[in-house]
Amino acid sequence: RVKQGFITFDHVSFIYPGTTKSVLSNVRFSVNPGERLAVIGSTGSGKTSLFQLIPRLYDATEGEIRIDHRPTTDYTLDNLRRSIGYVPQSPLLFTGTVAENIAWGKEHASTKEIIHAAKDAQIHDAIMELDNQYQTKVGQKGVNLSGGQKQRISIARALIRNPKILMLDDSTSALDLTTESKLLHAMESYECTTLLITQKISTAMRADRILLIDEGKVLAIGTHEELLHSSSLYQRIVTS
Ligand code: DCP
Ligand code: MG
Structure with a gap:
């Protein structure tokens, strides 16, 4: 099957409705089908x-x-x-x-399928330790889960x-x-094509390419090696 998930940002600018500050300015880059792109900044x-503009x-x-050469608005x-x-950065579980x-x-x-996704998301073992395992109630009225556990349930939900x-x-921060x-x-x-925002350079380095954004602008995109040579900000982030 032909790989899908080609993403193009074509001169994208963004201001939140009702505000005046430009949050993204003239952003342009592409992600290849099946590529893994880390986003740092x-x-x-x-x-x-x-991220929120894509869906x-x-x-x-x-x-x-x-996406795959068709405007998302189509x-x-x-x-x-x-x-x-x-x-999302702070995933919500429902009751x-x-x-x-x-x-x-x-x-x-x-x-x-549920167990398979949970295993891939590395949350299966923690679920098995809950009182009622997969039937345990979560959300506002359920057991308290840690931020990291909620993130992994949310990852399983995506997978x-x-x-x-x-x-x-930032789903692997915890x-x-x-x-x-x-x-x-x-x-x-x-x-699938994967985009992951991360704070950790070690995580970003595992991606095929890294997108570095600063104040709403794309400063650089490329492999770790390429960014080390082309971006002084990236050098500073890596050595800090
Ligand atoms: N912003 C806004 N209204 C919102 C959300 C954000 O005006 N509803 C502003 C706050 C920031 C800018 O937009 O000035 C960018 O915010 P982001 O949440 O996109 O920034 P990051 O995700 O990069 O930050 P963090 O690493 O803290 O998650
Ligand atoms: Mg954020």
């Missing part, structure tokens, strides 16, 4: 905002975003979002069981839909290095 640089949680103020929102597995939270958004998910594009917003490594390895079998 300091706090407030616009990483989450950039059209907001629309670009100027420019165009295309897709129905339903079709667009169905093809994207988006794990329901762990299994329901993982299966959310996928019709007729089988127990086997189970076998998305064309997988987007992780994980220890071994668990993160296992997760990134498991994700490789999904063949």
Whole structure:
């Protein structure tokens, strides 16, 4: 099958509705089908905002975003979002069981698929330690889970839909290095285009390429080696 998930940002600028500050300015880059791109940049640089434009949680103020050569505005929102597995920076679980939270958004998910996604997301073992395992109630009225556990349930929720594009917003920040490594390895079998925002250079280095953004502008995109040679900010981040 032809790999899908080609993403293009074509001169994209963005201002939040009702504000005047330009959060993204003239952003342009492409991500190849099946490529893994790490997005790095300091706090407030616009990483989450950039992510939110892809499933059209907001629309670009100027420019165009295309997926597989079609503007995102040409897709129905339903079709667009169905093809994207988006794990937000602070994922929300709804009141329901762990299994329901993982299966959310996928019709007729089988127990086997739920467990498979949970294993890949490195959350299966923790679920098995809960009182009622996959039937444990979570969300506002359920057991308290750690931020990292919620992130991994949210990752399982994204993986189970076998998305064309997988987007992780700082989703591995709470994980220890071994668990993160296992997760990134498991994700490789999904063949989706992956965008991951991370604070950790060691994580970014595992991607095919790195996008460095600063104050809403793309400063550099390339491999770790390329950025070391081309970007003084990147050099500073790596050596700090
Ligand atoms: N912003 C805004 N309105 C919102 C969200 C953000 O005006 N609803 C502003 C705050 C920042 C800028 O947009 O000045 C970029 O915010 P992002 O959340 O996109 O920044 P990051 O994701 O890069 O920051 P962090 O690393 O802290 O998550
Ligand atoms: Mg953010």
